[in-house]
Amino acid sequence: MVKVKLTVNGRAVSGDCEERTLLVQFIREKLGLTGTHVGCDTTQCGTCVVHMDGKSVKSCSILAVQASGSSVTTIEGLAADGGLHPVQAAFKEHHGLQCGFCTPGMVMTAVDMIDRHGGQLDEQTVRQELEGNICRCTGYHNIVKAVLSANAEMHGGAKQAAE
Amino acid sequence: MGVEGIGARVARKEDKRFLTGKGRYTDDMVVPGMKYGYFVRSPHAHAKIRNVDISAAKAMPGVVDVLNGKQLREDGIGNLICGWMIHSKDGSAMKMGAWRPLAVETVRYVGDAVAIVIADSLDEARDAAESVVVDYEELPAVIEAVDALKPGAPQIHPEAVNNLIFDWEIGDAAAADQAIAQAAHVIEVDIVNNRLSPNAMEPRATLGIYDAGDDHYTCYTTSQNPHLARLVMSAFYNVAPENKLRVIAPDVGGGFGSKIYIYPEEIVCLWASKKTGVPVKWTADRTEAFLTDAHGRDHVSKVTMAFDADNRITALKVDTIANLGAYMSLFSSCVPTYLYATLLSGQYDIPAIHANVRTVYTNTAPVDAYRGAGRPEATYLLERTMDMAARELGVSPAELRRKNFIRSFPHQTPVILTYDAGDYEASLNAAMQAADWDGFAQRKEEASLRGMKRGIGMSCYIEACGLAPSQAVGSLGAGVGLWESAEVRVNAVGTVEVLTGSHSHGQGHETTFAQLVAGRLGVPIDSISIVHGDTDKVQMGMGTYGSRSGAVGMSAVAKALDKVEAKAKKIAAHLMEADESDIVIENGELKVAGTDKTLPWFQVALAAYTAHNLPSGMEPGLKETAFYDPSNFTFPAGCYICEVEVDPETGTTKIVQFVAADDFGNIINPMIVEGQVHGGLAQGIGQALLEGVHYDESGQLLTASYMDYAMPRADDLPSFDLSHQNTPCPSNPLGVKGCGEAGAIGSPPALMNAITDAIGNNMLTMPATPQKVWMAAQPTH
Ligand code: FES
Ligand code: FES
Numbered sequence: 001m002v003k004v005k006l007t008v009n010g011r012a013v014s015g016d017c018e019e020r021t022l023l024v025q026f027i028r029e030k031l032g033l034t035g036t037h038v039g040c041d042t043t044q045c046g047t048c049v050v051h052m053d054g055k056s057v058k059s060c061s062i063l064a065v066q067a068s069g070s071s072v073t074t075i076e077g078l079a080a081d082g083g084l085h086p087v088q089a090a091f092k093e094h095h096g097l098q099c100g101f102c103t104p105g106m107v108m109t110a111v112d113m114i115d116r117h118g119g120q121l122d123e124q125t126v127r128q129e130l131e132g133n134i135c136r137c138t139g140y141h142n143i144v145k146a147v148l149s150a151n152a153e154m155h156g157g158a159k160q161a162a163e
Numbered sequence: 164m165g166v167e168g169i170g171a172r173v174a175r176k177e178d179k180r181f182l183t184g185k186g187r188y189t190d191d192m193v194v195p196g197m198k199y200g201y202f203v204r205s206p207h208a209h210a211k212i213r214n215v216d217i218s219a220a221k222a223m224p225g226v227v228d229v230l231n232g233k234q235l236r237e238d239g240i241g242n243l244i245c246g247w248m249i250h251s252k253d254g255s256a257m258k259m260g261a262w263r264p265l266a267v268e269t270v271r272y273v274g275d276a277v278a279i280v281i282a283d284s285l286d287e288a289r290d291a292a293e294s295v296v297v298d299y300e301e302l303p304a305v306i307e308a309v310d311a312l313k314p315g316a317p318q319i320h321p322e323a324v325n326n327l328i329f330d331w332e333i334g335d336a337a338a339a340d341q342a343i344a345q346a347a348h349v350i351e352v353d354i355v356n357n358r359l360s361p362n363a364m365e366p367r368a369t370l371g372i373y374d375a376g377d378d379h380y381t382c383y384t385t386s387q388n389p390h391l392a393r394l395v396m397s398a399f400y401n402v403a404p405e406n407k408l409r410v411i412a413p414d415v416g417g418g419f420g421s422k423i424y425i426y427p428e429e430i431v432c433l434w435a436s437k438k439t440g441v442p443v444k445w446t447a448d449r450t451e452a453f454l455t456d457a458h459g460r461d462h463v464s465k466v467t468m469a470f471d472a473d474n475r476i477t478a479l480k481v482d483t484i485a486n487l488g489a490y491m492s493l494f495s496s497c498v499p500t501y502l503y504a505t506l507l508s509g510q511y512d513i514p515a516i517h518a519n520v521r522t523v524y525t526n527t528a529p530v531d532a533y534r535g536a537g538r539p540e541a542t543y544l545l546e547r548t549m550d551m552a553a554r555e556l557g558v559s560p561a562e563l564r565r566k567n568f569i570r571s572f573p574h575q576t577p578v579i580l581t582y583d584a585g586d587y588e589a590s591l592n593a594a595m596q597a598a599d600w601d602g603f604a605q606r607k608e609e610a611s612l613r614g615m616k617r618g619i620g621m622s623c624y625i626e627a628c629g630l631a632p633s634q635a636v637g638s639l640g641a642g643v644g645l646w647e648s649a650e651v652r653v654n655a656v657g658t659v660e661v662l663t664g665s666h667s668h669g670q671g672h673e674t675t676f677a678q679l680v681a682g683r684l685g686v687p688i689d690s691i692s693i694v695h696g697d698t699d700k701v702q703m704g705m706g707t708y709g710s711r712s713g714a715v716g717m718s719a720v721a722k723a724l725d726k727v728e729a730k731a732k733k734i735a736a737h738l739m740e741a742d743e744s745d746i747v748i749e750n751g752e753l754k755v756a757g758t759d760k761t762l763p764w765f766q767v768a769l770a771a772y773t774a775h776n777l778p779s780g781m782e783p784g785l786k787e788t789a790f791y792d793p794s795n796f797t798f799p800a801g802c803y804i805c806e807v808e809v810d811p812e813t814g815t816t817k818i819v820q821f822v823a824a825d826d827f828g829n830i831i832n833p834m835i836v837e838g839q840v841h842g843g844l845a846q847g848i849g850q851a852l853l854e855g856v857h858y859d860e861s862g863q864l865l866t867a868s869y870m871d872y873a874m875p876r877a878d879d880l881p882s883f884d885l886s887h888q889n890t891p892c893p894s895n896p897l898g899v900k901g902c903g904e905a906g907a908i909g910s911p912p913a914l915m916n917a918i919t920d921a922i923g924n925n926m927l928t929m930p931a932t933p934q935k936v937w938m939a940a941q942p943t944h
Contacts, residue, residue: 034191035184039364040449044869047364075184088182092174095838099669100181101365101416130877136364136417137669139841140877
């Protein structure tokens with residue numbers, strides 16, 4: 001057993017877990033934050049993406065103990081006060097989700113992507129950078145639209161691609 | 164209709180919980196005292212079980228118990244069943260081999276479950292599972308259906324001689340043979356439909372809870388079909404009587420058919436919960452999903468198509484072998500028969516059709532319905548053949564299709580179905596225009612200057628969905644009726660709850676069903692709740708698959724609404740002292756036509772429950788139930804055109820344009836319909852370009868993770884160009900068809916025809932991987 005101390009969605013949390021416990025297990029099972037999902041065993045699907053110290057990571061490929069001391073944001077902590085972050089709002093508006101299982105990971109990836117590109121996003125870049133997230137339902141068409149639309153919204157003026 | 168009624172692009176009510184991480188899927192469920200189940204699975208494709216030694220595992224840390232198949236048998240738990248009886252052409256019944264929820268004597272595919280370990284944590288259960296010692300005696304295995312039929316092939320079930328499950332036919336062989344003998348042209352082709360894994364992103368999961376106090380069972384499970392799960396587990400598997408079993412399918416992360424069936428894990432977790440006295444949760448990891456979720460497709464066919472001198476089709480003959488895997492899954496037998504061969508007429512007027520289908524056991528995972536189920540196989544076969552025929556006859560693929568379209572309705576095909584309505588030419592024209600078919604030659608030339616081979620391909624699909632009249636499917640061997648139920652409960656304050664037997668696992672029912680009610684009653688969408696997926700709340704239902712929620716499920720709601728409206732009108736007429744026939748419901752009010760007398764909806768609802776002043780003899784309350792059994796299937800159809808560029812240096816195919824022109828009848832929510840088409844297209848394109856389940860000769864699954872099974876990612880797909888030509892469906896009160904499967908049905912042949920056009924080689928099989936395309940594009944081929 002090891003002790004893990006983290007800040008999750010702005011709250012200090014700590015808990016004991018086995019050394020082999022993955023960050024995603026810690027988040028889901030110890031903290032009960034079940035918005036972060038598990039879709040594969042091989043770090044391929046991206047349903048488990050969270051932000052660790054501001055960068056998107058696949059929480060199935062990090063041990064909880066490795067994350068100790070860091071600040072983690074999960075889908076539950078993305079928007080304040082029960083509202084929707086602009087990326088979440090854009091997914092809703094453009095029907096970028098169906099069953100919703102890939103959605104938290106998609107949204108977390110999209111937020112990071114938009115932050116990194118500072119408004120300079122086009123369809124091809126979005127498609128390339130979504131490579132680590134699989135969605136089986138939407139065919140990506142509407143996810144791409146949602147990301148471009150949120151990008152335009154968040155970086156005002158750069159309304160280039162949101163159809 | 165209003166802004167929230169039928170036809171409106173209403174944003175989905177359910178989205179907020181999914182977007183904020185508040186969706187509740189089965190694996191999210193935690194109940195007091197819950198333990199984790201982990202299955203010990205066969206590493207061999209075919210073996211005898213000599214012994215299962217659980218003693219070491221039982222002593223491992225955290226282990227509650229280890230249970231095996233013998234104990235399950237001793238407790239009287241039954242075999243899994245296939246619910247659709249098919250008879251061979253000699254009249255004999257299909258040969259159902261025994262499928263034990265936990266294997267006792269023999270394992271028949273890699274992943275076949277042998278025992279379950281129950282422990283405090285998943286990691287502990289997994290550790291202990293490694294200490295279960297199963298003594299296997301390996302047996303020879305067979306993987307390909309064609310090999311399984313050969314003399315001397317390993318025998319998988321004693322009931323099925325030569326592994327043949329049934330040898331079935333449909334249509335008129337003599338008529339087809341005669342037309343072929345007299346034909347001006349005859350086209351012969353071999354068509355393979357590759358085996359796929361449905362791959363819902365949420366892995367299957369089950370939480371079995373036994374309450375000894377009430378002798379009652381609860382099963383949370385990833386199901387498209389919770390009522391059927393309860394019925395089958397009660398009636399056939401002897402898990403619990405129906406009144407003692409509650410099945411809840413909460414939020415479900417995609418299904419695509421793979422979550423229709425009842426799987427061993429659901430039975431075992433419920434039984435194990437009673438056995439151990441603790442709730443038992445099992446969640447598949449992705450490799451388990453690849454190993455044990457029912458696969459789709461896997462057909463090998465020989466096709467003969469005959470034409471007269473005017474290029475009219477005179478006959479079609481098909482000989483198909485379908486691989487059903489190691490066991491017959493719940494619907495497996497109807498997929499390569501009534502869901503497949505009945506669609507072989509496609510959009511064409513074909514006077515004589517004959518299909519022969521043999522289904523076969525192999526040492527692979529069970530094969531059952533996957534998005535489209537039978538219709539993609541039929542469409543692929545037909546639409547690939549049409550293109551090859553066009554090439555051999557030296558006519559354009561569009562003209563060959565146009566010449567042979569069915570033009571008058573209703574149309575009785577030679578293979579059972581009666582198409583009720585359609586306009587195939589409208590979709591063809593719309594797709595060709597959107598794709599700028601006429602400008603293709605110039606684009607091809609321009610591409611060739613860049614060293615690229617450009618190709619264009621079309622496919623004109625039809626499908627039969629909205630499954631479908633109970634009497635009809637019953638006469639064809641189905642074990643259940645295919646109606647749907649609905650209950651509309653108007654609360655005393657006028658808010659509305661709709662209970663439906665349909666199940667949403669991504670299709671947006673909470674929004675579309677509410678749109679129907681909002682349109683009819685004029686109440687805001689937010690005051691309407693859709694209740695589904697829980698057998699304790701909804702009395703009975705038949706679940707969601709085969710694009711039946713709109714055509715059947717919503718039609719049931721419409722029927723219940725008729726009754727609610729009728730009673731509300733009676734109450735309103737009484738309160739306003741008017742004639743019942745003069746009452747109209749508009750914008751949330753009940754009005755006396757031609758007067759200014761009006762009552763708000765909520766007042767009528769309240770009156771129904773206060774019951775101080777109801778017409779004499781009227782029962783209080785405003786709540787009605789309806790069961791709707793459709794009069795026919797519905798027949799969505801359309802035309803898809805795909806344009807590709809193949810790089811001859813690398814064999815890589817890039818989709819440069821994908822156009823879909825669909826006819827779905829009336830549309831409830833265009834945004835959701837388009838989303839369904841996008842998703843279907845992605846799965847069809849995945850089948851054509853990337854996806855394929857592969858076993859090695861010994862039956863080891865080579866594609867058991869996302870590292871080995873190529874799933875379409877955002878960068879593999881284009882944006883799609885969609886349009887709709889909507890001829891209302893005459894067979895249900897809403898005029899709707901079904902849109903969920905179309906994309907997966909129509910897109911593989913369009914894409915394969917496009918690649919064929921680009922490289923000029925007919926023989927390419929799916930998936931058209933760069934290596935295969937490169938080989939096929941070499942001049943020597
Ligand atoms: S669960 Fe983390 S990438 Fe699939
Ligand atoms: S919405 Fe279902 S997997 Fe993406």
